[in-house]
Amino acid sequence: MTAGQITAIQPVQEAPDQAGVAPFGPKPRRISAGRIGIYAFLVVAALFFLIPVYIMIVTSLKGMPEIRLGHLFNLPGEPTFQPWADAWRHACTGRDCNGLSPGFYNSVKITLPSVFISIICASINGYALTFWPYKGANLLFGLLVFGAFVPYQVVIYPLIIGLSSVGLFASLPGIIIVHTIFGMPILTLLFRNFYAAIPVELFKAARVDGAGFWRIFFHIMLPMSVPITVVAVILQVTGIWNDFLFGVVFAGRANWPMTVQLNNIVNTTTGVREYNVNMAATILTAAVPLLIYFISGRWFVRGIAAGAVKG
Amino acid sequence: MAQNGTSVSIQDLSLSFGVVTVLQTLNLDVAEGEFIVLLGPSGCGKSTLLNCIAGLLDVSEGRIFIKGKNVTWEEPKDRGIGMVFQSYALYPQMTVEKNLSFGLRVAGTAKDEIAKRIARAAEILQIEPLLQRKPAALSGGQRQRVAIGRALVRDVDVFLFDEPLSNLDAKLRAELRVEIKLLHRKLQNTMIYVTHDQIEAMTLADRIAVMKGGIIQQLDAPQTIYNRPVNRFVAGFLGSPAMNFIDGQLENVDGGWRFVADALKIPLGTYDFAGLPTPGPAVFGIRPEHVSLNSGAGWPFSTAANVEVVEPMGSDTLVWLKLAQQNFSVRVTSERTPENDEAVTVGFDPMRASLFDSATGNRI
Numbered sequence: 025m026t027a028g029q030i031t032a033i034q035p036v037q038e039a040p041d042q043a044g045v046a047p048f049g050p051k052p053r054r055i056s057a058g059r060i061g062i063y064a065f066l067v068v069a070a071l072f073f074l075i076p077v078y079i080m081i082v083t084s085l086k087g088m089p090e091i092r093l094g095h096l097f098n099l100p101g102e103p104t105f106q107p108w109a110d111a112w113r114h115a116c117t118g119r120d121c122n123g124l125s126p127g128f129y130n131s132v133k134i135t136l137p138s139v140f141i142s143i144i145c146a147s148i149n150g151y152a153l154t155f156w157p158y159k160g161a162n163l164l165f166g167l168l169v170f171g172a173f174v175p176y177q178v179v180i181y182p183l184i185i186g187l188s189s190v191g192l193f194a195s196l197p198g199i200i201i202v203h204t205i206f207g208m209p210i211l212t213l214l215f216r217n218f219y220a221a222i223p224v225e226l227f228k229a230a231r232v233d234g235a236g237f238w239r240i241f242f243h244i245m246l247p248m249s250v251p252i253t254v255v256a257v258i259l260q261v262t263g264i265w266n267d268f269l270f271g272v273v274f275a276g277r278a279n280w281p282m283t284v285q286l287n288n289i290v291n292t293t294t295g296v297r298e299y300n301v302n303m304a305a306t307i308l309t310a311a312v313p314l315l316i317y318f319i320s321g322r323w324f325v326r327g328i329a330a331g332a333v334k335g
Numbered sequence: 336m337a338q339n340g341t342s343v344s345i346q347d348l349s350l351s352f353g354v355v356t357v358l359q360t361l362n363l364d365v366a367e368g369e370f371i372v373l374l375g376p377s378g379c380g381k382s383t384l385l386n387c388i389a390g391l392l393d394v395s396e397g398r399i400f401i402k403g404k405n406v407t408w409e410e411p412k413d414r415g416i417g418m419v420f421q422s423y424a425l426y427p428q429m430t431v432e433k434n435l436s437f438g439l440r441v442a443g444t445a446k447d448e449i450a451k452r453i454a455r456a457a458e459i460l461q462i463e464p465l466l467q468r469k470p471a472a473l474s475g476g477q478r479q480r481v482a483i484g485r486a487l488v489r490d491v492d493v494f495l496f497d498e499p500l501s502n503l504d505a506k507l508r509a510e511l512r513v514e515i516k517l518l519h520r521k522l523q524n525t526m527i528y529v530t531h532d533q534i535e536a537m538t539l540a541d542r543i544a545v546m547k548g549g550i551i552q553q554l555d556a557p558q559t560i561y562n563r564p565v566n567r568f569v570a571g572f573l574g575s576p577a578m579n580f581i582d583g584q585l586e587n588v589d590g591g592w593r594f595v596a597d598a599l600k601i602p603l604g605t606y607d608f609a610g611l612p613t614p615g616p617a618v619f620g621i622r623p624e625h626v627s628l629n630s631g632a633g634w635p636f637s638t639a640a641n642v643e644v645v646e647p648m649g650s651d652t653l654v655w656l657k658l659a660q661q662n663f664s665v666r667v668t669s670e671r672t673p674e675n676d677e678a679v680t681v682g683f684d685p686m687r688a689s690l691f692d693s694a695t696g697n698r699i
Contacts, residue, residue, distance in 0.1 A: 223422045223424060225420040225421070225422050225424040225497075226422075226424045226426070228386075228389075228391050228418070228420065228424065229418065229420060229424035229425075229426075229482075229485070230426070230437075231390075231391060231410075231411050231412070232389060232391070232411045232412065232416065232417065232418045232438075233412065233437050233438035233441055233485070233489075234410075234411075234412030234438055234441040234442055235437070235441050239441060243426075243437075244426050244428075247428035248427060248428060
């Protein structure tokens, strides 16, 4: 075997390849039919999924008369941003005609505290489960992970009863608590796996240095947790922003998030159906998670990969 | 060596995880300023013992004293110990300076005192130019120096080393080994050092504790352990190339003892028995460097053999042959290397040998 390879390298006995050149140096890259097929498929698939986005954008820039002509794919003849402004300020949900903007601010008010509280709780959970194992720690962790598989619909009614008995149903703190609870299983899993990959000797060294539970957490573990925290922020922001069910049930009319507001705008049946305004409103609502993905895609992939390889 | 009292004293220490017993009623007294090496194969409990001394593991039974104070229930920081880990365990987000000062800042030491101690430690370890760097920008050897510095600045009584050199390459390991030895000479602190590397153990230790199965097999000066191992495990674990073992019988003929395996009859007139011997199955052990090849008839015992394989190792050569149908190696200088299949004479003095009971493995 080895001897055969050695002789093959000698130029005298070797057969020239297709191009008539003796192999030397880097192997020349060739484009094979398979490659072309793969790229062609990818391009077609990407275009296919981009069609709805294209129609949304184009429609949102047209006036109603133009839409009524029914040329779905045509570029807007007279582009106008009026539908966007209407969607933000004047679109009607029932009798209120304030547009999406109150929903946007509600969503911000719900998302920011929920993301912050759930991540702080989950990172402390993961840290304690990894480095300060106590009796029943594994059982608790098992229960938490099990929680990730419980369908939301099952717990909604008990949660309503529970929250209303403490006077938090249909309030901002109520919806924040709900989001924090439902983020806990997956986030704890994420942080625990991240901390489990950190050498335990680091923790031991800090203990020998005299640091306690909180000091080790805040001075050593938290500064190292930037990658996984970014992943958690992305997961939570997109998850909570996109949530409809909890928002409509637990937030209360005054705090309805943007998704609920959007639904109400689109489903308002009195008068003319303003497709352009609906499209603009939908894009506005989806803009925040979309932006997050664009900005942090690199971090997201990195964090998920780190978790997957080492977790 | 300054031996004015006991620094660390471990009394009847046991540790079990569930049904697995890691340490069994272990006793160990370490003198003030002594360098003790805990040596053993992986899983022998040596690192566990060190973690118990550091207070990172709760013991199941027994007591630990450091400087005469019972620290069995104390927190690690209150034990007067500093620890150096195999993976360095430097805080990755802090500069070297912050790494060194972390323990002092936790303890609330005054700023100028911290600066003074860091300056001293950095000078001793020659890491002054590295103080503002992050650990990621350091080489393995530099990292381990910083890790030692972290124990140094805290002015501890006892240094604990958990395989500190195992992550380094061979050359760096040899360099840092010498530096640790120099550091011990300079500081005169008590040091407890865990390793599975017998060369580190032999070179560094005042005394070596050879461990197996959570029990200290032998605790002695390196030379004693090397020359007079108390059992077959210790004999086989120390020494490279390993000691030769021949299975056979211990016999008493006309008041004189001899070891018999097949046609091989080794008179034991010069052997220093550990106790009163009894006839029966035994193992005869002798180190390859205590055997001589083709060096005349001056030896108390000599026999003829054929060379099977020759292993040149640079400075010397290991010659493999068969005695009593069992593999046997002889270490010779490179200039006197025999050929394969050459007929040679093997000679040695049973005084250098070790005899072990076949059943118990204990020294006879």
